[in-house]
Amino acid sequence: MPVHQATCTAPVNIAVVKYWGKRNTSLILPTNDSLSVTLDQDHLRTVTSARADAAFGTLEQGPLQDRLWLNGHEEVVKPGGRLDACLTELRRLRAVLERDDPSLPPLSRWALRLCSENNFPTAAGLASSASGFAALAVTVAELYGLSETLSRSELSKIARRGSGSACRSLFGGFVAWDMGRLDSGDDSLAIPVAEREHWHDLHVLICVVNDGKKGTSSTSGMQRTVETSPLLQHRIQHVVPERMRRMRAAIQQRDFGAFTDLTTADSNNFHACCLDTAPPIFYMNDTSRAIVQVIEELNRARKEAGEEPMAAYTFDAGPNAVLYVREQHMPTVLRVVRHYFPGASFDDPFQLGPSEGLPSLPPSFREDVVPVHDAGCVRRLIHTRVGDGPRVLERGCGPASLLNEEGLPLRS
Amino acid sequence: MPVHQATCTAPVNIAVVKYWGKRNTSLILPTNDSLSVTLDQDHLRTVTSARADAAFGTLEQGPLQDRLWLNGHEEVVKPGGRLDACLTELRRLRAVLERDDPSLPPLSRWALRLCSENNFPTAAGLASSASGFAALAVTVAELYGLSETLSRSELSKIARRGSGSACRSLFGGFVAWDMGRLDSGDDSLAIPVAEREHWHDLHVLICVVNDGKKGTSSTSGMQRTVETSPLLQHRIQHVVPERMRRMRAAIQQRDFGAFTDLTTADSNNFHACCLDTAPPIFYMNDTSRAIVQVIEELNRARKEAGEEPMAAYTFDAGPNAVLYVREQHMPTVLRVVRHYFPGASFDDPFQLGPSEGLPSLPPSFREDVVPVHDAGCVRRLIHTRVGDGPRVLERGCGPASLLNEEGLPLRS
Numbered sequence: 001m002p003v004h005q006a007t008c009t010a011p012v013n014i015a016v017v018k019y020w021g022k023r024n025t026s027l028i029l030p031t032n033d034s035l036s037v038t039l040d041q042d043h044l045r046t047v048t049s050a051r052a053d054a055a056f057g058t059l060e061q062g063p064l065q066d067r068l069w070l071n072g073h074e075e076v077v078k079p080g081g082r083l084d085a086c087l088t089e090l091r092r093l094r095a096v097l098e099r100d101d102p103s104l105p106p107l108s109r110w111a112l113r114l115c116s117e118n119n120f121p122t123a124a125g126l127a128s129s130a131s132g133f134a135a136l137a138v139t140v141a142e143l144y145g146l147s148e149t150l151s152r153s154e155l156s157k158i159a160r161r162g163s164g165s166a167c168r169s170l171f172g173g174f175v176a177w178d179m180g181r182l183d184s185g186d187d188s189l190a191i192p193v194a195e196r197e198h199w200h201d202l203h204v205l206i207c208v209v210n211d212g213k214k215g216t217s218s219t220s221g222m223q224r225t226v227e228t229s230p231l232l233q234h235r236i237q238h239v240v241p242e243r244m245r246r247m248r249a250a251i252q253q254r255d256f257g258a259f260t261d262l263t264t265a266d267s268n269n270f271h272a273c274c275l276d277t278a279p280p281i282f283y284m285n286d287t288s289r290a291i292v293q294v295i296e297e298l299n300r301a302r303k304e305a306g307e308e309p310m311a312a313y314t315f316d317a318g319p320n321a322v323l324y325v326r327e328q329h330m331p332t333v334l335r336v337v338r339h340y341f342p343g344a345s346f347d348d349p350f351q352l353g354p355s356e357g358l359p360s361l362p363p364s365f366r367e368d369v370v371p372v373h374d375a376g377c378v379r380r381l382i383h384t385r386v387g388d389g390p391r392v393l394e395r396g397c398g399p400a401s402l403l404n405e406e407g408l409p410l411r412s
Numbered sequence: 413m414p415v416h417q418a419t420c421t422a423p424v425n426i427a428v429v430k431y432w433g434k435r436n437t438s439l440i441l442p443t444n445d446s447l448s449v450t451l452d453q454d455h456l457r458t459v460t461s462a463r464a465d466a467a468f469g470t471l472e473q474g475p476l477q478d479r480l481w482l483n484g485h486e487e488v489v490k491p492g493g494r495l496d497a498c499l500t501e502l503r504r505l506r507a508v509l510e511r512d513d514p515s516l517p518p519l520s521r522w523a524l525r526l527c528s529e530n531n532f533p534t535a536a537g538l539a540s541s542a543s544g545f546a547a548l549a550v551t552v553a554e555l556y557g558l559s560e561t562l563s564r565s566e567l568s569k570i571a572r573r574g575s576g577s578a579c580r581s582l583f584g585g586f587v588a589w590d591m592g593r594l595d596s597g598d599d600s601l602a603i604p605v606a607e608r609e610h611w612h613d614l615h616v617l618i619c620v621v622n623d624g625k626k627g628t629s630s631t632s633g634m635q636r637t638v639e640t641s642p643l644l645q646h647r648i649q650h651v652v653p654e655r656m657r658r659m660r661a662a663i664q665q666r667d668f669g670a671f672t673d674l675t676t677a678d679s680n681n682f683h684a685c686c687l688d689t690a691p692p693i694f695y696m697n698d699t700s701r702a703i704v705q706v707i708e709e710l711n712r713a714r715k716e717a718g719e720e721p722m723a724a725y726t727f728d729a730g731p732n733a734v735l736y737v738r739e740q741h742m743p744t745v746l747r748v749v750r751h752y753f754p755g756a757s758f759d760d761p762f763q764l765g766p767s768e769g770l771p772s773l774p775p776s777f778r779e780d781v782v783p784v785h786d787a788g789c790v791r792r793l794i795h796t797r798v799g800d801g802p803r804v805l806e807r808g809c810g811p812a813s814l815l816n817e818e819g820l821p822l823r824s
Contacts, residue, residue, distance in 0.1 A: 212783065230646070230647075230650065230681070231643045231646060231647070231651075231681065231685075231688075233646075234642070234645075234646035234650075235642075235643070238642065238646075239642045239643075261690070264690070264691075265688075265690055268687050268688055268692045269642070269643065269688050271687055272643055272684035272685065272687040272688040273643075273684065275680050275684040275687060276643075276677075276680055276681050276684040277680075278673070278676070278677055278680070279676075279705075279708040279712070280680045280704060280708075282704075282705075285698055285701075286697055286698045289694045289697075292691070292692060292694075293694075296691040296692075300691070371624065
């Protein structure tokens with residue numbers, strides 16, 4: 001008996017024009033376009049194995065009971081929930097194939113076992129729902145034999161039902177999520193803007209910021225902003241459309257100056273709308289703001305010396321900074337960050353080597369822009385770069401599988 | 413020889429619809445209307461003595477050299493500066509009187525000595541420019557005998573030339589600054605909205621927040637926002653006009669619920685525009701945000717219990733919180749603030765008495781909304797209430813004078 005299984009990986013993406021607000025919360029249709037950079041799966045990824053087996057239960061026996069393990073813990077698959085919405089759509093597409101070719105095994109009628117692992121700890125403070133739902137959609141599509149007929153953009157609509165920003169993890173490089181206009185959501189999908197190779201020297205430094213505070217979930221936060229912020233409406237109607245145009249151009253031209261101006265302005269604009277919410281939503285903390293001040297001062301001093309900026313910062317729904325930096329400037333940025341925010345754990349895959357103290361900086365750089373912070377304010381640094389799209393690791397149950405022969409997690 | 417001198421006081425005001433941005437930086441004409449509450453001069457005030465004397469120099473001897481002492485330190489009076497702009501206009505009006513009545517002493521042709529003191533320390537973190545320029549305008553107008561012909565609204569235009577928000581300190585109670593439309597600024601002035609007696613039980617708690625950071629001055633900050641923030645334009649054109657209408661109504665009706673919603677929303681909207689500036693401007697810090705979270709939770713729990721909110725917070729261009737609270741609720745708010753932010757110095761003129769721990773609160777109040785902070789995060793508490801307008805303390809050189817017989821500061 002063949003094992004009906006696939007194992008795939010999907011990347012993390014970090015938006016440079018932010019998604020904040022849904023026009024349809026059930027279908028997860030956004031109020032504006034967004035654009036992100038896909039990070040390298042060599043460093044940050046979700047791996048997912050999916051298996052269908054009649055032994056797990058069949059439709060003939062009653063409602064299917066799919067099972068899912070996330071990082072070794074079993075999660076409840078809620079009927080009508082987001083995961084269920086993704087699986088239902090994938091099953092529907094598989095059922096069409098089976099109807100057209102009765103020789104196919106009836107996988108759509110069998111329960112699924114799904115096992116998913118992130119190679120980055122939850123403690124890294126990175127949202128894993130984007131890579132998670134992207135990996136889920138790609139893996140089940142692969143298992144169901146849908147990948148040849150279903151484009152990645154089509155598949156992004158299914159990942160979107162799990163988590164909006166997941167749709168952008170269906171491609172590598174630079175990816176736009178077109179908000180679409182249809183009530184059905186059929187035109188709300190991811191479209192590649194540029195391949196990773198187009199701007200291969202774009203590196204990324206994630207600064208994981210220590211934060212005791214319970215955050216506001218992005219799902220509930222964004223709808224509160226939609227309901228209460230007068231500024232968000234202006235962002236949606238006027239700010240983002242113009243920024244999307246200019247961001248596409250900046251990426252096409254590899255114009256790091258424009259890319260930096262747009263990325264930082266959009267991060268700040270998004271957090272401004274959070275602050276304009278009633279009650280206000282705070283994601284950035286004093287350490288986040290100190291990172292902003294150091295990077296702004298670095299860029300200002302560079303500009304004064306007639307040079308392009310050195311780093312673009314962006315913050316998602318949390319205090320962590322993500323810095324986009326050209327490869328050649330990363331040693332400098334790393335030393336600056338480690339000088340002001342000492343004590344972060346750091347294991348650099350690019351082996352830039354340890355360096356103490358401030359590097360040589362543009363002459364007008366004001367060293368007292370912020371004080372040197374207490375050790376551990378920035379808890380961890382992760383160095384990565386722009387990456388490729390989801391990868392199929394294997395079909396069947398081989399060495400990459402996260403499930404054992406019985407369809408249970410290998411690790412727990 | 414009579415001494416030509418006057419001594420007056422002027423109050424601090426705290427805006428509930430904020431002023432941020434000038435359409436004319438020289439005349440200090442704002443981009444939107446604003447509205448403030450005047451605080452009680454029994455607790456917070458600037459006192460100013462102004463004397464004119466031929467012995468200080470006369471126009472016949474050359475350009476006049478006015479002298480000014482602020483809190484015991486002599487300041488340079490820059491020709492063409494803001495102080496000079498105020499004095500020039502007051503002299504012009506005095507000269508008209510002297511032309512019409514040649515029996516008047518030619519005070520407009522004599523140099524001035526000005527001495528100004530705040531009864532609150534600079535360390536209290538309160539902007540003193542509003543009360544300072546209001547006291548200056550009122551005192552020199554009194555000295556020049558202008559107060560009978562010049563209305564307080566007319567005088568507010570002169571104070572405005574010193575510091576925009578100073579115009580609102582010309583009245584007690586609730587005061588609007590009408591932005592005006594004329595290029596000359598002749599219709600950009602303060603207008604009383606309601607007397608202090610209209611809403612006499614409106615009390616104020618100022619939470620002075622510890623902050624190591626150098627702030628961005630409001631003068632330079634607001635113009636950077638005008639130049640770079642897309643959201644500010646929306647605030648100016650759409651958000652503020654509607655809020656001014658609703659705020660006037662809330663005050664007329666003494667509707668504390670509406671007053672709270674509008675005050676907090678406008679504070680957050682203003683700080684959102686600061687954050688939307690390039691580079692972003694941060695005034696609130698982690699302690700400021702924790703105060704917001706405590707007050708929002710208190711108001712939420714009250715609302716759930718079917719009661720009106722307990723406190724409205726607002727933040728100016730710094731980390732300090734100003735809370736508006738009905739007198740009857742101040743003991744509760746004080747205990748809550750002192751519970752989460754212990755160790756603040758506090759000398760309550762209303763003698764509400766020391767109280768330890770949390771008072772009885774609405775049942776749904778989540779005590780873990782923020783942790784109890786380290787002692788001193790809030791450095792000082794000041795309890796005051798809505799107050800009256802500028803007061804004339806004396807004409808001539810009596811016991812209230814800040815100047816000695818030689819026209820030098822009594823205290824330094």
